[in-house]
Amino acid sequence: MTVIQLSFFVLAVASVASALGVILFKNAVNSALSLILTLIFLALFYLQLGAMFIAIVQILIYAGAIMVLFLFVVTMLASEADDTELHDRIPWQRWIAAILGLVLVGALSYLLFTGTTIDNGAKATGGNQLSQVVNSQGNIQAFGLALFYGFAFPFEVTSLLIIVAILGAMVLGRRA
Amino acid sequence: MINLSPLVLLMPLLGFIILGLVGRALPRPLILAVAWGGCGLAFLFATISFFSMLGTPVANRTSDLVLYTWVSSNDPQAPLLISFGQFLDPLSATMLMVVTGVGFLIHIYSAGYMEGDPGFWRFFSFMNLFIFAMVLLVSADNFLFLLVGWALVGLASFLLIGFWYTRRSAVAAAQKALVVNVIGDFGLMIAIFLLFKQFSVLNYFPNGSSGSGVFTAITSSMKGQPILTAIALCLFLACTAKSAQLPLYMWLPDAMEGPTPVSALIHAATMVTAGVYLVARAYPLFELAPTALLIVAVIGSVTALFAATIALCQLDIKRVLAYSTISQLGYMFMAEGAHNYSAGIFHLTTHAYFKALLFLGAGAVIHALDGEQDMRKMGGLSQRLRITYFTFLIATLAISGIPPFAGFWSKDEILSSLLTQATNGGGSIFYLLWIMGLLTAGLTAFYMFRLFFGIFNGDYRGNTSTSRTHEELLDEEEPSHSTGNHHTIHEAPPVMTVPLIILAVLSVIGGFVGSYGLFGLPNVHPFTSFLDPVFSTVHISEGSLGVQWLSTGVSILVALLGIFVAWRMYGRGFAYKENSNPIYQLVLHKYYVDEILNAIIVQPILWLGRAATRFLEGDTLDKGSQGVALALRGTSAGLRRLQTGYMRNYALAILVGVVLIIVYYAVRG
Amino acid sequence: MPAHDLPLSAYLIVSATLFTIGVTGVLVRRNPLIIFMSIELMLNAVNLSFVAISSFLDSADGQMFVFLVLTVAAAEVVVGLAIIVSIFRTRRNIDVDEMNVLRG
Numbered sequence: 001m002t003v004i005q006l007s008f009f010v011l012a013v014a015s016v017a018s019a020l021g022v023i024l025f026k027n028a029v030n031s032a033l034s035l036i037l038t039l040i041f042l043a044l045f046y047l048q049l050g051a052m053f054i055a056i057v058q059i060l061i062y063a064g065a066i067m068v069l070f071l072f073v074v075t076m077l078a079s080e081a082d083d084t085e086l087h088d089r090i091p092w093q094r095w096i097a098a099i100l101g102l103v104l105v106g107a108l109s110y111l112l113f114t115g116t117t118i119d120n121g122a123k124a125t126g127g128n129q130l131s132q133v134v135n136s137q138g139n140i141q142a143f144g145l146a147l148f149y150g151f152a153f154p155f156e157v158t159s160l161l162i163i164v165a166i167l168g169a170m171v172l173g174r175r176a
Numbered sequence: 177m178i179n180l181s182p183l184v185l186l187m188p189l190l191g192f193i194i195l196g197l198v199g200r201a202l203p204r205p206l207i208l209a210v211a212w213g214g215c216g217l218a219f220l221f222a223t224i225s226f227f228s229m230l231g232t233p234v235a236n237r238t239s240d241l242v243l244y245t246w247v248s249s250n251d252p253q254a255p256l257l258i259s260f261g262q263f264l265d266p267l268s269a270t271m272l273m274v275v276t277g278v279g280f281l282i283h284i285y286s287a288g289y290m291e292g293d294p295g296f297w298r299f300f301s302f303m304n305l306f307i308f309a310m311v312l313l314v315s316a317d318n319f320l321f322l323l324v325g326w327a328l329v330g331l332a333s334f335l336l337i338g339f340w341y342t343r344r345s346a347v348a349a350a351q352k353a354l355v356v357n358v359i360g361d362f363g364l365m366i367a368i369f370l371l372f373k374q375f376s377v378l379n380y381f382p383n384g385s386s387g388s389g390v391f392t393a394i395t396s397s398m399k400g401q402p403i404l405t406a407i408a409l410c411l412f413l414a415c416t417a418k419s420a421q422l423p424l425y426m427w428l429p430d431a432m433e434g435p436t437p438v439s440a441l442i443h444a445a446t447m448v449t450a451g452v453y454l455v456a457r458a459y460p461l462f463e464l465a466p467t468a469l470l471i472v473a474v475i476g477s478v479t480a481l482f483a484a485t486i487a488l489c490q491l492d493i494k495r496v497l498a499y500s501t502i503s504q505l506g507y508m509f510m511a512e513g514a515h516n517y518s519a520g521i522f523h524l525t526t527h528a529y530f531k532a533l534l535f536l537g538a539g540a541v542i543h544a545l546d547g548e549q550d551m552r553k554m555g556g557l558s559q560r561l562r563i564t565y566f567t568f569l570i571a572t573l574a575i576s577g578i579p580p581f582a583g584f585w586s587k588d589e590i591l592s593s594l595l596t597q598a599t600n601g602g603g604s605i606f607y608l609l610w611i612m613g614l615l616t617a618g619l620t621a622f623y624m625f626r627l628f629f630g631i632f633n634g635d636y637r638g639n640t641s642t643s644r645t646h647e648e649l650l651d652e653e654e655p656s657h658s659t660g661n662h663h664t665i666h667e668a669p670p671v672m673t674v675p676l677i678i679l680a681v682l683s684v685i686g687g688f689v690g691s692y693g694l695f696g697l698p699n700v701h702p703f704t705s706f707l708d709p710v711f712s713t714v715h716i717s718e719g720s721l722g723v724q725w726l727s728t729g730v731s732i733l734v735a736l737l738g739i740f741v742a743w744r745m746y747g748r749g750f751a752y753k754e755n756s757n758p759i760y761q762l763v764l765h766k767y768y769v770d771e772i773l774n775a776i777i778v779q780p781i782l783w784l785g786r787a788a789t790r791f792l793e794g795d796t797l798d799k800g801s802q803g804v805a806l807a808l809r810g811t812s813a814g815l816r817r818l819q820t821g822y823m824r825n826y827a828l829a830i831l832v833g834v835v836l837i838i839v840y841y842a843v844r845g
Numbered sequence: 846m847p848a849h850d851l852p853l854s855a856y857l858i859v860s861a862t863l864f865t866i867g868v869t870g871v872l873v874r875r876n877p878l879i880i881f882m883s884i885e886l887m888l889n890a891v892n893l894s895f896v897a898i899s900s901f902l903d904s905a906d907g908q909m910f911v912f913l914v915l916t917v918a919a920a921e922v923v924v925g926l927a928i929i930v931s932i933f934r935t936r937r938n939i940d941v942d943e944m945n946v947l948r949g
Contacts, residue, residue: 002850004850004851005850005851008850008851008855012855012859015859015863016859016862016863016866019862019863019866019867019886020866022866022870022879022882022883022886023866023867023869023870023873023874023879023883028876028878028879031878031879031882032878032882035882035885035886038863038886038889039889042889042892042893045856045859045893045896046893046896049856049896049897049899049900050900051896051899051900051908051911053908054896054908054911054912057912057915058892058915061915061919062885062889062915062918065919066885066918066919066922069922069923069926070878070881070882070922070926073878073926073929073930074878076930077878077929077930077933088875088942089822089942090820090822090824090825090942093824093825093828093872093873094872094873096828097828097831097868097869097872097873098869098873100828100831100832100835100869101865101866101868101869103835103839104831104834104835104838104861104865104868105861105862105865107835107838107839107841107842108838108858108861108864108865109858109861109862110842111838111841111842112854112857112858112861113854113858115854130899130900130903130904130905131903133905142905143905143908145905146905146906146908146909147909147912150905150906150909151909151912151913154909154913155913158913158916158917158920161916161917161920162916162919162920164920165919165920165921165923165924166923168923168924168927169923169924169927172924172927172928172930172931173927173930173931175934819947819948820945820948821944821945821946821947821948822941822942822945823941823944824871824872824873824875824941824942827871827872828872831868831872
C-alpha cells in the first residue's frame with residue numbers, strides 16, 4: 001500500500017464522516033463546523049491530485065470566506081431558530097430519503113466502478129499537457145495560462161455575476 | 177312565337193328581393209308600386225307571350241328556352257345533365273295567364289285589405305315570392321325545377337299562412353300545412369328518383385341541351401308496367417298534398433288562418449291547382465299507367481263528395497269556402513281521371529275566377545264587419561254591401577253550375593266526360609263516379625247558397641256595437657284592419673271592389689270558351705282546341721249528343737234542387753239552432769279527422785320526443801358530460817395532493833426522477 | 846503528473862457518496878441554513894470529480910470549471926443567505942415546512 005493509497009482511504013473516510021456530520025447535527029453551528037472540516041479534507045484531496053492552486057483557493061475562499069458568512073448568519077438566527085424537531089409533518093420523508101440515498105449511492109458506485117476508464121485518446125497531448133506546463137513553469141502559471149487563454153470570457157461573466165449578486169444582496173438586505 | 181317566360185319569372189323575383197331587403201323602409205306607395213309592378217309586369221309579359229302564341233301556327237306552339245346548364249357530366253358511367261329552362265306551350269301559357277292575372281287582381285285587392293297592417297311590406301314581398309315560385313313551377317321544362325317551384329310555393333304558403341305570427345293558431349296552421357306538404361314533396365322526390373333511374377333524363381322534351389326527354393322516352397310498349405304506376409302514384413301523392421285531396425287535405429281548412437287575399441290566391445286559385453297541372457303535364461305517364469289514373473279519378477270524386485258533406489255544416493264562412501275548394505279540386509282530378517285533361521284545366525281556370533271572387537267577397541264582408549267570420553253573426557248585409565252582394569251572388573251561381581255562368585260550362589264538361597267514359601267502355605266504375613259527381617254538385621249548390629243567404633239575407637245578427645275592447649279583438653279570428661270608424665258597416669273601398677267586379681265579369685263570360693257540342697256545334701270548343709296540341713296522344717271520344725244532354729240536364733236539375741232547398745231553409749236568414757243530432761255533430765266536427773290524427777300520429781311523436789329528451793339527453797348529460805366532469809375533478813383532486821407546499825417534497829420528487837434514470841443506466845449495463 | 850495509484854473510479858465514488866449525502870441533507874433537514882450547507886456539499890462533491898478527471902486527463906479544463914463553480918457558489922451563498930435573513934425578518938421562523946403557502 002503506497003502512501004497515496006493510504007492517504008486516500010483516510011481522507012475518504014474522514015470526508016464522508018464529516019459530511020454525515022453536516023447533515024446529522026442538530027445544532028446548526030456544529031453543522032457549519034463540520035462543513036468546514038469537509039472542505040479542508042477536500043482541499044487535501046486536491047493536493048493529492050496535484051491541483052495545488054485550487055486547493056489553496058478552496059481553503060481561502062470556501063472555508064475562509066463563505067463559511068464565515070454562513071456562521072455569521074447561523075449565529076444571528078440561532079437564538080430564534082432551534083432546529084428542534086418540534087413537529088415533523090412529513091415523517092415518512094426521511095425514510096424515503098434515506099432509502100433513495102442508499103439506492104443512489106449504490107447505483108452510482110456500480111456504474112462508476114464498472115464503467116469509468118480513461119480513454120487515452122481524450123488525454124491532452126504535447127503542449128497541452130498540464131503536467132508539462134506545471135513542470136516547466138509552475139503551478140500558478142499553468143493555472144493562469146489556462147484561465148486567461150481559454151476561459152477569459154467565462155471569467156469576465158463571473159465578475160458580472162458577482163456584481164449582480166452584490167446588488168441583489170444589498171436590495172434584499174434593506175429593511176422593508 | 178315570343179317566349180317571354182324568363183321575364184315573367186324575373187319580375188316577381190325582383191319584387192320579392194327589393195321588398196324583402198328594403199321594403200321595411202319604403203313608403204307605402206312605393207311598396208305598392210314594386211309589388212304591383214312585380215306581378216303586373218309578369219302578367220303583361222305573360223299576355224304578350226300568350227297572344228303571340230295565338231298568332232303562330234298550331235304546330236309551332238311550343239318553345240323550350242334553355243337558360244342555364246347546371247350540371248353537366250359526360251362520364252359514361254354516370255351521365256348527368258341538368259339544365260334550367262322554361263317551357264312555353266298552350267298548357268303552361270294558360271297556367272301563366274291564370275296565375276299572374278288572378279294574382280295581379282288579388283295584389284290590387286290586398287292593397288286595401290292589408291291597409292294599416294304593420295307587416296304591409298312583408299306581405300307583398302311574400303306574395304311576389306309566391307308568384308315567382310308558381311311561375312317557376314308551371315314554366316319549368318324539367319322535373320327538377322318543377323320540384324324547386326313546388327317546394328318554394330310550399331314555403332310561400334307557409335310564410336303567408338303564418339303571416340300574423342304572433343297568433344298561435346296561425347303558426348300552428350302554417351306548421352301543419354308545411355308538414356303535410358312535405359309528405360307530398362317526398363312523393364315527388366321519389367318519383368323524380370324513379371324517373372331518373374328509368375329514363376336518365378329529367379326534362380320533359382328534348383331541348384337544346386339534352387337529346388331526349390321523359391315524355392319522348394316513354395313508349396306505348398311500357399303500358400301497364402309497375403315502374404310507371406309507381407312513378408305516377410308518387411306524383412299523385414304530391415298532388416294530394418298540394419291540392420288537398422284525400423288523404424292529405426287537412427291542412428287547407430286550417431290554412432284559412434292566413435289573411436283572406438292569401439286564401440284567395442294560394443288556397444283557391446293557384447297553388448292548390450299545381451297538382452292538377454302536374455297530372456296534366458305528366459299525362460303521358462298517367463295514360464300508360466291506367467291503374468294510377470283510375471286511382472286519381474276515384475280519389476278525386478271521393479274527396480269531392482266528402483268535402484262537400486263537411487261544408488254543409490260549417491259556420492265559419494272561410495271554412496265553407498275552403499271545403500268547397502277541396503271539393504272543386506276533386507272535380508278537376510275526376511276529369512283528368514276520365515282522360516279529359518283539358519276539361520280539368522278548363523275547370524281550373526273557371527274555378528280560379530269564381531273562387532277568388534268568393535274569397536275576396538268574403539274578405540270584403542269580414543273587412544266590413546271588423547273581423548267577424550262567423551256566419552251566425554252576419555245577415556242583412558245585402559243593402560249595405562251592394563257590390564259585394566251582387567258579385568258574390570254571381571260567384572255563387574257560377575260555382576253551383578247554373579248556366580250561362582262559367583262554372584256550368586266546365587263542370588258540365590267534366591260530368592259529361594265521366595258519363596261518356598262509362599258508356600263508351602271505360603268501365604262501369606265511371607257510372608258511380610258520375611253519380612258521386614252529381615251528388616256533389618247538388619250539395620255544392622246547397623251549401624253555397626246556404627252561405628250566401630246566411631251572409632246577406634235576413635236581419636243582421638251581429639253585435640250591435642262593433643267597437644270592441646282590445647282583449648276581444650285579440651280573441652277574434654283575424655285582427656281588425658279597418659281604419660275607418662267602427663260603428664258603421666260600409667262597403668269596401670274601390671281598390672277592393674274593382675277586382676271583385678272584374679272577377680265577376682270573368683265568372684260570367686269565362687265559360688264561353690267551352691264546348692258547344694251540346695248546341696249542335698261539335699267542332700266549336702275554343703279552349704279544348706287550344707290545349708289539343710298538348711294532349712296530342714289522348715283521344716277522347718266525344719260522347720253522343722244524348723249522353724251529353726242527359727248529363728247536363730240532370731246536373732242542372734240537381735243544382736236547382738240544391739238552391740231550392742237552401743232557399744227554403746235559409747231564404748229568410750240563417751237561424752242557427754244547436755243541433756245535438758249525432759250525425760250532425762260528426763259532420764260539424766269534420767268527422768273528427770283532425771282529432772283522430774292528433775291522437776294516432778301527433779301525440780305518439782310528441783311522447784317519443786319527450787321520452788327521448790328524458791332518457792337519451794338526460795342520460796347523456798348525466799353520465800356523459802357529468803361523468804367526464806367528475807372524472808376530471810377526481811383526477812385533479814388526486815393530483816392536487818402532490819402539491820403539498822413543502823419544498824422538501826418537491827426536492828424528493830426530483831430525486832426520485834434522478835434515481836430512476838441512474839438505476840436505468842445501471843441496469844442496462 | 847501526480848502518481849495515479851488509484852483508479853479514477855475511486856475518486857468518483859467518493860464524490861458520488863458526498864453528493865448523495867448532500868442530497869439527503871436537503872431532503873431531511875428543515876433548517877434552511879443546513880439545507881444550504883448540504884447544497885454546498887453537493888457542489889463540492891462535483892468539484893472533486895472535476896479535479897480528479899482533470900488530473901487523470903492531464904488537462905487544465907477541469908480546474909477551470911472548479912474555479913468557476915467556486916465563484917458561482919460564492920455569489921449564490923451571498924444571495925441565498927440574504928433571502929433567508931429577509932424571510933426570517935418577516936416570519937420570525939425559519940422552518941421550511943412552515944412556508945407552504947403554495948400548497949394546492
